[in-house]
Amino acid sequence: MRNGIIVKDDTVVFRNNEKGGVFLKEAYEGLGVDYPRFYKMDLLSKAGTVAVDALLKGSMDLAAARPETTGLVFSNRNASIEADVQYLEASKEYPSPALFVYTLPNIVIGEISIRYKFKGENAFFVSETFDADWMHWYVTDLMQRNLLKTCICGWIDAIGDRLDVCLFLVEAGAAAGAAFTTENLNGIYNKDYGK
């Protein structure tokens, strides 16, 4: 999800001229996400909700997935700064609990876990840029230790008008799809998807 488009497996699944939160609302409606909590979420959680919906739809058998071994590992550059600033500004009048709950980046993991009932290991890392080496090592370690059989991982950054989301569905023993390697993670993340 970048520059007004959502691409899945090299196919554009949504395109719009809007940016930021308006783009996400249009994508939410255009992709038929249908999850009412979306409207109360911060920008980061909205981006995660729309992106994971697009990622999993038609690609993951949710009924067959084991909640305890399905996890999420994300990273980004700006943590939850969008929600932090909004909460800070609102606090001058009234410290809103509804805004405060989004002042941590891993809340997006919670929102996705609530929706799909995932209960596996999860983590959210903050780094300057997408660190494919670290993401690959961390997820591989969780899967080699049989803590996870399925992992949704990747980069999910949202600030103002700028959305930069690149997610991967990693499944142990998957028969199809690209191999889970650092090179593939970097290649997919750095690819120019245009507009």
Add this chain to the structure above:
Amino acid sequence: MENKQELITRLKEQIIRQLKLDDKKPEDIGDHDPLFVEGLGLDSIDALELIVLLQQEYQIKLKNAEEGQDVFRSVSTMADYILDHQNAAH
């Protein structure tokens, strides 16, 4: 004193503002739609916001937490609760 339908319309605007539901419009919220889980998809944190809304806008304090389940079932039940309090006060 405003009638129930006027109060419901005002409540919808206040709920959208209080809960920062920027993408929602009053007409998106049905009078009898459930506010929690389904409908607006609100949770216990949002219940706090609705309690604050009642205190700030209508000077009403809930007597106990259990009462909130019935009061916050929908915008219509919230309006009934507010009107009951206003009638009792006069």
